[in-house]
Amino acid sequence: ALAAIDGPLAVILGGKDKGALWDELAAAVAARGASAVVLGETAEVLARALAGQRVEAQRAGTMDAAVAMALKALPGSGTVLLSPACASFDLFRGFEHRGECFAAAARTASAR
Numbered sequence: 001a002l003a004a005i006d007g008p009l010a011v012i013l014g015g016k017d018k019g020a021l022w023d024e025l026a027a028a029v030a031a032r033g034a035s036a037v038v039l040g041e042t043a044e045v046l047a048r049a050l051a052g053q054r055v056e057a058q059r060a061g062t063m064d065a066a067v068a069m070a071l072k073a074l075p076g077s078g079t080v081l082l083s084p085a086c087a088s089f090d091l092f093r094g095f096e097h098r099g100e101c102f103a104a105a106a107r108t109a110s111a112r
Helices: 023-032 043-051 063-073 095-111
Strands: 009-013 035-039 057-060 079-082
Touching (some): 009 023, 009 063, 035 043, 035 063, 043 057, 063 095, 079 095
Parallel strands (some): 009 035, 009 079, 035 057
16 A cells, blocks of 8 residues: 555554564555554554654554644645554454544545
């Protein structure tokens, strides 16, 4: 997903930790030059992996906050990508609910 989008990019990552290793993902985010926002159970471990690649991740407590932070990180225009790389069951009922919350937060942000 990181490679499929042209232009400025902010990615929202995180969710329920399933014991994955994050070094390759962090390297891909860094190579893409994307801004990162992390949330959920894996926020801290993702932030550490990203820091190892010299990417400073912002930490969000909610999807609304994550979308707002991601938009603020973009220089005027760009894409906010929800590509969590984790299960959704820490903050959401499931992946569908997470997607619905992302869409609602994006609609709210674009209405401002």
